[in-house]
Amino acid sequence: MDNKQLKIGLIGCGRISHRFMQGLAVVDGAELTAAWSRRAESVAEFIGKYGGKACSSLDELLQSDVDAVYIATLPDSHAHYSIAALRAGKHVLCEKPATVNLAQLDDVLALSKANYLLFMEGMKPPFYPLYQKLKAHLKTDPIGAAGYVRAGSAVADLSHDHPNFSYQLAGGAIMQIAPYEAFLALDWLGPMTNLQAMGRFSGKEVDMFSIFQTLHDNGYAQLYCGFDLHGKGDALISGPSGYITIHQNWWNPAKATINYLDGRIVELDEPYTAGGLNYELSHFCELIRNGQTESPIITHDLSRGMMGMLDEARKQMGLRFEGEV
Ligand SMILES: NC(=O)c1ccc[n+]([C@@H]2O[C@H](COP(=O)([O-])OP(=O)(O)OC[C@H]3O[C@@H](n4cnc5c(N)ncnc54)[C@H](OP(=O)(O)O)[C@@H]3O)[C@@H](O)[C@H]2O)c1
Structure with missing residues (x-):
């Protein structure tokens, strides 16, 4: 075209x-x-x-x-x-x-x-200027292969009739928030090979707060998502020669700090425009x-990987939607 x-x-x-x-x-x-x-x-x-x-x-x-x-x-x-x-x-x-x-x-x-x-x-996160600048910076000033990701998001201010709380609409913290966390883990650590999940329902039919840790080809991730606690919403990515903080809210990335093992600190600041x-x-x-x-960035395999993580987390927590066995 x-x-x-x-x-x-x-x-x-x-x-x-x-x-x-x-x-x-x-x-x-x-x-x-x-x-x-x-x-x-x-x-x-x-x-x-x-x-x-x-x-x-x-x-x-x-x-x-x-x-x-x-x-x-x-x-x-x-x-x-x-x-x-x-x-x-x-x-x-x-x-x-x-x-x-x-x-x-x-x-x-x-x-x-x-x-x-x-x-x-x-x-959305990989397309933000900050995320792209971070990846470009690490090419010339690396922290080594990332081996650990810790990230999460919990927002406690949604009204009780918000669709995120609806079982019929396939809501819940895993479905609504964890896609971002799954993306981050897969993007930095590669395909997932194992997952352990826990979560609670707090009287609703969908999960209100869930945590999961995952094993990937290149390391481990610890992730959380929820609707009844107020979370910080930053992300940590660790490599052998340094660690990265993507500051809150990491899924709308605008600021990151790279702390190198040799003591150097690099701050990246890339505001996003037009809602992102x-x-x-x-x-x-x-x-x-x-x-x-197919996007070379959000590939079909990456979407399958994210969905596979959500499926496995829900399975371990016993959260099945209508029609699922
Ligand atoms: N990328 C991001 O930053 C981001 C942020 C928030 C949410 N999301 C995602 O965006 C999606 C929508 O979230 P939202 O917060 O915009 O929800 P929302 O405010 O409830 O809007 C959903 C819209 O879809 C319509 N709708 C719902 N079910 C429908 C159906 N079966 N057939 C036809 N129309 C239907 C609703 O209909 P009516 O008004 O016509 O009744 C409403 O206009 C979710 O998947 C959520 O995870 C993404």
């Missing part, structure tokens, strides 16, 4: 979709042309604010001339809408977690391959233009 303006359709007009629009506003060569969500009022309000066509059904959106869709519903419906969009010939950028489980993800990825269409999970989803979106649009069906 040449440099023509990419037409983006949106499925789901909630909180993150507004942030997506903040990002889209600064991405060249892409525009919102249509949106659909469950409630007509949501769509009308959204389109009233950002422009484009308010679709009254999913079919109407998928039959329109959008090149790609951004799926920003809740995890229970990600696979369903990804499959519908890929069948309709649309490229897909889908919010994390990509699906409810690995079996669903494999169906989505198989369709992406069979139809030569791009599928990418919206995993603009970076992954630029990458997604570039892939479409280049005719690529």
Whole structure:
């Protein structure tokens, strides 16, 4: 595809979709042309604010001339809408977690391959300027091979009716927060070979606070996620010649400190702009233009690795969603 303006359709007009629009506003060569969500009022309000066509059904959106869709519903419906969009010939950028489980993800990825269409999970941290600057810095001033990652996020200020607490919508801390932690561990330590998880449900049907430690090809990770404690939200990455702190909130990385064994301290400071989803979106649009069906950064294998970690953690904690055995 040449440099023509990419037409983006949106499925789901909630909180993150507004942030997506903040990002889209600064991405060249892409525009919102249509949106659909469950409630007509949501769509009308959204389109009233950002422009484009308010679709009254999913079919109407998928039959329109959008090149790609951004799926920003809740995890229970990600696979369903990804499959519908890929069948309709649309490229897909889908919010994390990509699906409810690995079996669903494999169906989505198989369709992406069979139809030569791009599928990418919206995993934002690696596209932030700070994260990229950190990786570039370590190439010339390394800390050695990373062998340990400690990271987590716990937010205790969500209202009780937040979808993150819903069993039917495949909520819970593991599903909603741990995709980021899984990404960080896999990105620095390679594929996971073992996982030990513990968590509690606190009267809800989904996990409210979970911890897990993982063994990877290149080391260990200790990770946490939760909704009933106030966590710091930084990340530690250790190598033989130094350690890195990505300061809170590490999943929207803007500052990092590298402490070297020889006493040197390097501070990296790279604020992000436009809400931060603009970076992954630029990458997604570039892939479409280049005719690529898989991101070299958020690869299909990486999405499978993240999902595999969530599946295993849930299995050990006895958290199964509807239809899972
Ligand atoms: N990348 C990030 O930084 C980030 C941050 C937060 C969340 N997320 C992810 O983004 C996703 C959405 O989170 P959110 O906080 O934006 O949720 P939200 O505010 O509840 O928004 C979800 C939207 O999807 C619509 N929707 C829900 N289920 C649907 C269904 N089955 N069919 C059609 N429309 C449906 C809702 O519908 P109506 O309004 O039409 O009823 C709502 O507009 C989650 O997967 C979450 O993990 C990502």
